[in-house]
Amino acid sequence: MNELDSIQIHFDTNSLWILNISLAIVMFGVSLGISLNDFKRLLLQPKLVLIGILSQFILLPFFTYVLILFIKPQPSIALGMIMVAACPGGNISNFMTHLAKGNTALSVSLTAFATFLAMFMTPFNFEFYGHLYKPTSEILKHVELNPFELVKLVLLILGVPLFLGMFLRSKNEFLANKLSKMLKPFSILLFVAIVIIAFTNNLDVFKNYIHHVLILGISHNTLAILLGFFVAKGFGLSFINQKTIAIETGIQNSGLGLLLIFTFFNGLGGMAIMAAFWGIWHIISGLLLAFYWSKKSKKLITC
Numbered sequence: 249m250n251e252l253d254s255i256q257i258h259f260d261t262n263s264l265w266i267l268n269i270s271l272a273i274v275m276f277g278v279s280l281g282i283s284l285n286d287f288k289r290l291l292l293q294p295k296l297v298l299i300g301i302l303s304q305f306i307l308l309p310f311f312t313y314v315l316i317l318f319i320k321p322q323p324s325i326a327l328g329m330i331m332v333a334a335c336p337g338g339n340i341s342n343f344m345t346h347l348a349k350g351n352t353a354l355s356v357s358l359t360a361f362a363t364f365l366a367m368f369m370t371p372f373n374f375e376f377y378g379h380l381y382k383p384t385s386e387i388l389k390h391v392e393l394n395p396f397e398l399v400k401l402v403l404l405i406l407g408v409p410l411f412l413g414m415f416l417r418s419k420n421e422f423l424a425n426k427l428s429k430m431l432k433p434f435s436i437l438l439f440v441a442i443v444i445i446a447f448t449n450n451l452d453v454f455k456n457y458i459h460h461v462l463i464l465g466i467s468h469n470t471l472a473i474l475l476g477f478f479v480a481k482g483f484g485l486s487f488i489n490q491k492t493i494a495i496e497t498g499i500q501n502s503g504l505g506l507l508l509i510f511t512f513f514n515g516l517g518g519m520a521i522m523a524a525f526w527g528i529w530h531i532i533s534g535l536l537l538a539f540y541w542s543k544k545s546k547k548l549i550t551c
Contacts, residue, residue: 267510271503272409275363277431278342279413280424282360289357296489300358303479303497305365308472309333309373315471316381321464323383324518328461329468330384331505331519332526334373336366336406340531341499348538350491358496360410367407370504371398391513401511405504457521465525469533473498491541499534502527 291297312333316326337359345355375398379385417424476497480490505523513519 267503267507268405271405271507273431273434274503275406275409276413277428278359278363279410280417280428280431281342281356282410282414283417284414287357287360289353295483296354296358296485297361299480299483299485300361300493300496301365303476303493304337304358304362305369305373307475307479308497309377311471311475312468313377313381315468319464322460322518323387324516325461325464325522326381326518327378327384327387327513327516328505328509328519328522329464330377330381331374331509332468332500332502332523333472334370334377335501335505336362336370337496338499338501338503338530340534341495344499344534344538345492345495347535348491348495348541349488349544350495350541351488354489354492355496358492362496363406363410366501366504367403368399370402374398374508387516398508398512401508402504405507453517454521454524457517458525460518461522461525465522465529466533469498469526469530472500473533473537495534495538498537499530500526502530 309330312329316329321329342352342355342359346352377384378388413424416427473494477490477494479497480493485493502523506520506527509516509519509523
């Protein structure tokens with residue numbers, strides 16, 4: 249492995265535990281706004297469900313693999329791209345969809361469904377494409393990655409908070425709404441603080457190697473957004489739903505990716521730098537796109 253593939257991002261055990269807890273709190277906060285009706289609504293619109301699953305869990309990992317074959321990035325960076333593509337949509341996608349005047353109800357429903365599917369699809373896609381590409385499979389040979397442990401961690405971080413939040417909402421919707429308003433900003437600020445600390449403690453590493461992922465990360469994120477948009481367009485969805493699918497596909501839960509990287513790969517350089525850059529850039533690109541779409545004429549929005 250070359251220099252970038254061998255460097256490690258330093259992230260101590262205490263910080264890792266805090267990252268685990270903050271992500272669980274983020275998911276709990278998101279799940280407080282989710283009910284069984286969101287799943288039922290999707291089941292009444294199976295076309296939207298299938299297109300959302302197709303775009304996020306099947307086509308994005310596949311086209312990420314194609315992009316890797318075409319560009320041939322350094323193996324650890326390629327593995328970081330696979331990790332990000334295997335993660336579910338980010339929790340801020342609902343806010344961005346609302347800002348973009350998309351279908352917020354669909355966004356919330358897809359986030360709920362994607363979170364549920366991610367408990368199984370994230371480990372599967374990462375394992376499948378990670379071993380399919382030879383340079384990344386070589387890295388995986390040197391890492392004791394237990395698929396069961398990977399599934400267990402994803403279940404704990406995504407599954408348990410999802411079910412607890414939905415259960416609380418079903419029992420006390422007023423309390424759930426009140427907690428949701430408090431937890432979302434707090435948990436997001438906590439997560440951002442942890443990422444900043446990680447950057448600060450590894451400033452020299454990021455400064456020396458960020459140029460390796462800058463263009464590639466922007467290109468990968470652009471691919472994800474365009475993929476979601478044109479898949480929805482190709483299936484004849486309305487412009488409102490095209491925007492929604494684009495945002496759901498382009499905003500990934502890179503925080504989960506970072507957690508898995510620090511837990512199973514000891515902060516492997518290229519992987520961590522790629523996931524961290526994604527975590528920053530998709531917020532910038534998502535907000536820019538949402539502001540642009542929010543300014544479109546009402547005539548275009550409703551067409």
